[in-house]
Amino acid sequence: MVEIDKNFQEEIKRSIRDVYDFPKEGIIFRDITTLLQNGLLFKKVLDYFYMFCEQNKAEAIIGVESRGFIFGGALAYNLQVPFIPVRKEGKLPYATLKESYSLEYGEATVEMHEDALVKGTNTIIIDDLLATGGTLKATTSLVEKCGGKVGGIALLVELSFLNGRDLLQDYEIFSLASYES
């Protein structure tokens, strides 16, 4: 297990900007761009993710569009393993596997190229945020349909009051900072 320093968790939360009423009234949006502007802190975040990937023997990194790409590319580069994008519907040009999930209103679909993974590859999924868990759950399904294994899910931030972990009980989740409300 990678232990996360309590002070570091607080430092992450201080560096994230709360934007009220985005994308709609009543929502507090956790804006991570202010953290990304801090080169040293961004590096420290990725060093933690890197340790998690090493411990869990990542053979490929799955990045969830779009903010997951920022962290995922850095990890794949430093681990020298494949980077596999999971994208919103209609963005990937070749034959894809698709997975839909429910949103508050309506549904959304994510895709992965059907030949993205060598069978049995142990993957780590990366995204910036765990909310209700719909996108991440769909991503785990894509990895498994494609013949891969999910060796863990790494996240910068977890909105724990939305109980996204309930959907993801089969997987090890590593999140660096958590909001209780």
Added chain:
Amino acid sequence: MVEIDKNFQEEIKRSIRDVYDFPKEGIIFRDITTLLQNGLLFKKVLDYFYMFCEQNKAEAIIGVESRGFIFGGALAYNLQVPFIPVRKEGKLPYATLKESYSLEYGEATVEMHEDALVKGTNTIIIDDLLATGGTLKATTSLVEKCGGKVGGIALLVELSFLNGRDLLQDYEIFSLASYES
């Protein structure tokens, strides 16, 4: 100047998949996901970008949504400098600068947070592909409006027959592989 090995350029092009008639009939889409699946080649690409950033004294990396994030995050991490996302309209939560540009049909808008850059910061802009140059030109305008400088533009692939460089004559462009048709 960073010299690019001719064999490496060919290796990049071999690793990119040509997808016909995407996103519409008559277009050959250069699919870089097959390159990203090759961990060693992906690393080599980023090592070149890293050299370019070092030589041009990058103080921040500007990543263009979405594929620019994959390379940009890796560079910011390894350079220990800020990562600044440029995103499609409506995605960034805080106050933004906007820049619109023409597409074949209609127009598109990109945004950057208005407080994204410390004045005078020397930036390198990263994206996967130079086509007509509209998005990249708009990105240079955002950087400059925000008080930053554009120290160069780094790209994996250039579709040179679309003459995107004409729009970007004021900037140093570093592209790893070029398609003449």
